[in-house]
Amino acid sequence: MIGIIIKKIRTSFYTNMCKKTAKHYGNGLHINHWSKFTSKTYIGDNCHFNGMKITGNGNVVIGNNFHSGGGILILTSNHNYEGEAIPYDNTMVDGDVTIEDNVWLGQNVTILQGVKIGEGAIIQAGSVVVSDIEPCGIAGGHPAKVFKKRNEEHYYQLKQEKKFF
Numbered sequence: 001m002i003g004i005i006i007k008k009i010r011t012s013f014y015t016n017m018c019k020k021t022a023k024h025y026g027n028g029l030h031i032n033h034w035s036k037f038t039s040k041t042y043i044g045d046n047c048h049f050n051g052m053k054i055t056g057n058g059n060v061v062i063g064n065n066f067h068s069g070g071g072i073l074i075l076t077s078n079h080n081y082e083g084e085a086i087p088y089d090n091t092m093v094d095g096d097v098t099i100e101d102n103v104w105l106g107q108n109v110t111i112l113q114g115v116k117i118g119e120g121a122i123i124q125a126g127s128v129v130v131s132d133i134e135p136c137g138i139a140g141g142h143p144a145k146v147f148k149k150r151n152e153e154h155y156y157q158l159k160q161e162k163k164f165f
Contacts, residue, residue: 003163007139013124018043026064033070036076044101046164054150059096059112065164066099076113102159120155 014031022037026045027103032050037043039056044064051070054060067155074097083089095113099105103117106125111117116132123129124140133139138153 003111014049018049039078056096056113057092060099061096062099063101063103063119064073065088066104067165068105069109071108072105073110075110078113102164120150120152122150 007106011032013152014033014035015029018029018031018035018037021039022041023039024041024057026047026148028046029043030047031049036047036051036054036060038054038056038060040057040059042059042061044062044066046064047062047066048150049068049072051127052068052072052074054076056077057077060074064097069119070135071119076097077092077094079088080093081088085093093113097111097113099120100117100119102120103131104122106123106127108126109123109129110127111129115129117123117129118133118137120136122131123133123137123144124138127144128142130137130143133144134146136146136150136152138144138150
């Protein structure tokens with residue numbers, strides 16, 4: 001019983017912290033562990049976070065029904081290695097990150113700037129996403145590559161029936 005109460009207090013605290021920072025958040029937001037968002041973060045409805053850190057100057061758009069493991073890192077800025085100094089200069093290269101609806105990220109996933117993760121995609125734990133992931137793709141590795149696809153007929157049937165977790 002006491003564990004349930006502590007979890008509710010923790011979730012309420014982290015969710016309220018996010019609401020003070022994110023540019024936009026939808027209904028049904030649940031943040032179960034420490035997470036850091038920027039003022040350029042847009043979060044859809046029914047999103048569940050278990051620990052995420054977003055850094056940089058780019059926008060991050062997270063669609064509806066998003067779920068993640070802990071230790072998620074999204075980097076929207078990187079040092080400019082093609083600038084006026086080696087190994088990099090004092091300028092940054094910024095890029096937006098888009099995570100479409102119904103995406104599930106496993107534990108310790110890193111996403112770099114300029115990436116779009118398509119609707120219904122699943123990213124395997126420990127992956128580093130450096131390029132776009134197609135809708136319903138199941139990807140993993142360093143760099144993350146699609147190695148399988150969801151059964152799209154089943155996926156879209158569940159979506160039509162509004163069966164979201």
